Amino acid sequence: MAIKLIADSGATKCSWILLENDKKTKVATSGLNPYFIQPVDISNVLSQSLLPKLKNKNVDEVYFYGAGLDSLENRKIMKKVLNKAFLDATIEINTDLIAAARATCGHHKGVVSILGTGSGCAYFNGKKIVQQQNGIGYILGDEGSGAYLGRKVLQYFLYKTFDEDLMNAFEKKYNSSRAEILNNTYLKPFPSQYLAGFSAFLSENRGHYMVENIIEDGLNDFIVTHLYKFREAWTMPLHFVGGIAYAFKDVLKELCNTYELELGNIQKQPIEALASYHQ
Known part of the structure; x- marks a missing residue:
């Protein structure tokens, strides 16, 4: 039986599952988004954080799903790096939206959305995104x-919109100054991950009307701006993947x-469902 390696990479972290007969080996590394990380750094993550934990298994098939792979150039970059790490393997590169679709819809039709560090949505016809x-x-x-919700949290704090x-x-919780926040947002790398980190403040303060307003407004903006673009959204289940959705x-249920x-289905991470899909 072929040894398969499945990966689901967001902006912040990448989850891996090695399928060998009935055995699953799980590994976590930092996110591998070609928009934010250079090929040499991707190679370093693979060689230092992934391959040692796979214990030199001879992988036959690699299915890599990730953010930042909507462009052909980035898919070529990722395939080239993976080919060097897994010399004898068949490599398949797909977007995070394909991952979300296969994880939540399987082989059925549906509208699938990602609400994690970033966001996006698509109509899946059971075989491909159309x-x-x-x-x-x-x-x-x-x-x-x-990132969208975290930005709102920072706005409310910096503008002193929050109540006492x-x-x-x-x-x-954060002990951060205005200067530190602005420096992290505008000058340091990975600002989207930095902003997204403040969405945790919303989870920890549920029930306060200001917090509930931020959450509801942000998710409503997503539905109106994106899901309304799909006529299928009115006739088919709406599936969601990602930490924010979960x-x-x-x-989300109330807005729907x-x-x-x-x-439809709401999954925090699609990696387990993807492993089942490929198994």
Whole structure:
């Protein structure tokens, strides 16, 4: 039986599962998004963080799904790097939207969305994606994502929109100055991950009306801006993948009920379902 390696990479981390007969080996590494990390650094992550844990297994097939692979050039980069790491393996490169679709829809039709550090959505016909809303990044878009919600948290803090309780809670948790926040946002690498980290503040302060407003407004922006572009959204289940979708699934359910949309599967991470798909 072929030894298969499946990977699901976001902007922040990459989850791997090695399938060998009935045995599963799980490995986690840093995210491998070609938009943010150079090929040599991707190779270093593979050689230092992944391959030693696979114990020199002779992998036959690699299925790599990830953020930043919507461009042909980035897919070529990733395939070239993986070919060097797994010399005898067949390599298949796919986007994170394909990962979400295969994980939630299997071989059935559906509209699938990613709400993680970034966001995106697509209509899947059971075999391939035939329409998608391409993300435009954390500065111009990514509505409903962790970066989008985290940015709102920082706005409320820096503009002193939060009431006294939330201002105190923020200061106690993060102990960050205005200068430090601006420096991390505008000058340091990986600002989208930095912004997304502040979405945790929302999870920890559920029930406060300001927090609930930020969550609901952010997810509503995603539905109206993106899901409304698909006529299939009104007739087929809406599936979601990602930490934000999973953390705030109650809000998604409420919004779908309000708009009379059918809520489908919500998965925090698609890697287990992808392993089953390829098994």
